[in-house]
Amino acid sequence: xxxxxxxxxxxxxxxxxxPNNVFFRTLWATVYISIVSQxxxxxxxxxxxxxxxxxxxxxxxxxxxxxxxxxxxPLLVQIFYVYxxxxxxxxxxxxxxxxxxxxxxxxxxxINEGAYMREIIRAGIDSVDRGQxxxxxxVGMTYGQAMRRIIxxxxxxxxxxxxxxxxxxxxxxxxxxxxxxxxEMFAYAxxxxxxxxxxxxxxxxxxxxxxxxxxxxxxQAWIERRLGASERGDELSFRERLELAWNxxxxxxxxxxxx
Amino acid sequence: MEPDGSLGPRYSPQMTELVMHAEDVHKSFxxxxxxxxxxxxxxxxxxxxxxxxxxxxxTTFIRCINHLEKxxxxxxxxxxxxxxxxxxxxxxxEDSERNIARQRTQIGMVFQRFNLxxxxxxxxxxxxxxxxxxxxPKEQATDFARVLLGRVGLADKLxxxxxxxxxxxxxRVAIARALAMGPxxxxxxxxxxxxxxxxxxxxxSVMEELALAGTTMIVVTHEMGFxxxxxxxxxxxxxxxxxxxxxxxxxxxxxxxxRTKQFLSKIL
Numbered sequence: 001x002x003x004x005x006x007x008x009x010x011x012x013x014x015x016x017x018x019p020n021n022v023f024f025r026t027l028w029a030t031v032y033i034s035i036v037s038q039x040x041x042x043x044x045x046x047x048x049x050x051x052x053x054x055x056x057x058x059x060x061x062x063x064x065x066x067x068x069x070x071x072x073x074p075l076l077v078q079i080f081y082v083y084x085x086x087x088x089x090x091x092x093x094x095x096x097x098x099x100x101x102x103x104x105x106x107x108x109x110x111i112n113e114g115a116y117m118r119e120i121i122r123a124g125i126d127s128v129d130r131g132q133x134x135x136x137x138x139v140g141m142t143y144g145q146a147m148r149r150i151i152x153x154x155x156x157x158x159x160x161x162x163x164x165x166x167x168x169x170x171x172x173x174x175x176x177x178x179x180x181x182x183x184e185m186f187a188y189a190x191x192x193x194x195x196x197x198x199x200x201x202x203x204x205x206x207x208x209x210x211x212x213x214x215x216x217x218x219x220q221a222w223i224e225r226r227l228g229a230s231e232r233g234d235e236l237s238f239r240e241r242l243e244l245a246w247n248x249x250x251x252x253x254x255x256x257x258x259x
Numbered sequence: 260m261e262p263d264g265s266l267g268p269r270y271s272p273q274m275t276e277l278v279m280h281a282e283d284v285h286k287s288f289x290x291x292x293x294x295x296x297x298x299x300x301x302x303x304x305x306x307x308x309x310x311x312x313x314x315x316x317x318t319t320f321i322r323c324i325n326h327l328e329k330x331x332x333x334x335x336x337x338x339x340x341x342x343x344x345x346x347x348x349x350x351x352x353e354d355s356e357r358n359i360a361r362q363r364t365q366i367g368m369v370f371q372r373f374n375l376x377x378x379x380x381x382x383x384x385x386x387x388x389x390x391x392x393x394x395x396p397k398e399q400a401t402d403f404a405r406v407l408l409g410r411v412g413l414a415d416k417l418x419x420x421x422x423x424x425x426x427x428x429x430x431r432v433a434i435a436r437a438l439a440m441g442p443x444x445x446x447x448x449x450x451x452x453x454x455x456x457x458x459x460x461x462x463x464s465v466m467e468e469l470a471l472a473g474t475t476m477i478v479v480t481h482e483m484g485f486x487x488x489x490x491x492x493x494x495x496x497x498x499x500x501x502x503x504x505x506x507x508x509x510x511x512x513x514x515x516x517x518r519t520k521q522f523l524s525k526i527l
Contacts, residue, residue: 131370132374135370135374135376135433136376137360137363138325138327138363139364139367139392139436140361140364140392140393141360142356143356145360145391145392149387149391154377154378
């Protein structure tokens with residue numbers, strides 16, 4: 001008799017501790033697609049946020065329609081449409097090749113992410129006191145200079161925590177581009193599954209996804225600590241920050257001071 | 260200060276060179292007509308205090324001087340330059356952002372709520388604009404900033420963030436930040452109104468020193484003691500108009516306008 005759930009520990013062990021080169025290629029694909037898409041998403045979100053606050057009404061409308069459409073439709077639909085409606089080139093950077101599907105996937109993920117980032121960035125900018133812009137202008141800064149040097153650095157403290165969550169989601173959402181033929185981590189597991197019918201390949205990549213998101217949690221905590229360090233006298237320790245990032249409720253219950 | 264502790268002869272400027280010239284300035288917020296034709300001239304080296312009840316338009320007026328507020332009609336000139344607008348086909352149109360920014364470099368402003376940059380230390384607050392707006396070398400800007408922060412009594416707080424400074428200390432950093440640009444005109448918008456009573460004095464004494472040193476200043480204030488001591492001229496605003504102006508002695512001892520008498524009797 002089989003146990004109801006039989007875990008093939010051999011496969012798990014091998015895939016987690018002795019992965020082959022093909023796996024590493026797919027891991028790299030997942031990582032670079034996440035990073036590039038998130039970075040482009042932040043830029044798009046910033047542009048859309050600035051457009052949203054523009055004095056020129058058509059910019060505000062475009063920004064509104066953008067968010068309305070891309071937050072209101074499924075990411076998977078967007079990925080398929082972007083891939084099949086346009087023809088994408090395959091890019092070569094030395095040893096590194098970005099396939100047409102990967103490029104389309106990055107574009108779709110970026111545009112989708114930008115729509116979510118717009119709200120986050122706008123909330124961040126709104127959180128900065130209005131007097132800051134006036135003070136910056138009074139010493140002769142233009143709007144752009146004031147944004148870059150005074151407003152955005154302060155908004156960053158508010159933007160970074162939700163941005164971290166977005167990136168966490170992004171790393172997991174990249175698995176969707178498997179559907180248009182990008183050979184990334186999920187595609188690797190799926191391919192092995194359909195060859196050997198061993199579901200543990202999925203479990204193994206789940207471990208890898210978990211590893212990626214956990215590493216990110218640490219990086220995020222470090223960034224947040226650095227951003228918050230300057231202006232607070234009652235600075236949290238690194239451990240408290242991690243705890244806060246990891247489990248805010250528990251940190252709160254233990255009486256860790258927070259903003 | 261004089262050896263006997265008095266403030267010495269009041270600095271008397273040559274009333275020739277105009278630094279600020281406002282003419283028939285009108286401003287409305289929606290249906291609310293806030294400025295109803297304000298005209299004022301300020302000469303080089305002069306300290307002008309603007310007093311008046313809240314809602315009289317004093318703050319709006321000095322915010323118009325560096326174009327933080329647009330004006331509906333009239334004109335404001337600083338150092339002979341039209342502020343915020345340029346003439347095109349005989350009509351005034353708003354100037355480009357870059358030009359307005361350049362004009363503001365010669366107008367220092369101190370806000371009621373300090374508005375220091377909280378992510379920068381006192382020193383960084385002061386050198387920010389000289390370095391990134393005027394393009395001064397960082398060493399030069401830092402040297403001057405040290406002098407200025409020393410002058411406002413904060414030589415030991417150079418590397419302190421605003422969050423760790425008292426209100427009075429923050430406001431003195433804000434004054435140094437404005438002075439660092441080498442402005443032709445300093446505007447003070449109720450600079451002591453948001454301060455604890457015990458720190459008001461330290462800010463006022465810095466402002467008095469500036470006035471005595473011949474800085475051209477327009478000061479919106481409720482501090483009548485300061486106006487009497489440091490001002491060359493006191494201006495009374497009420498309901499969007501300047502209703503009376505004169506030397507402090509004349510103004511406080513024998514005001515002419517009924518509204519001024521009424522206001523002073525309430526406040527003194």
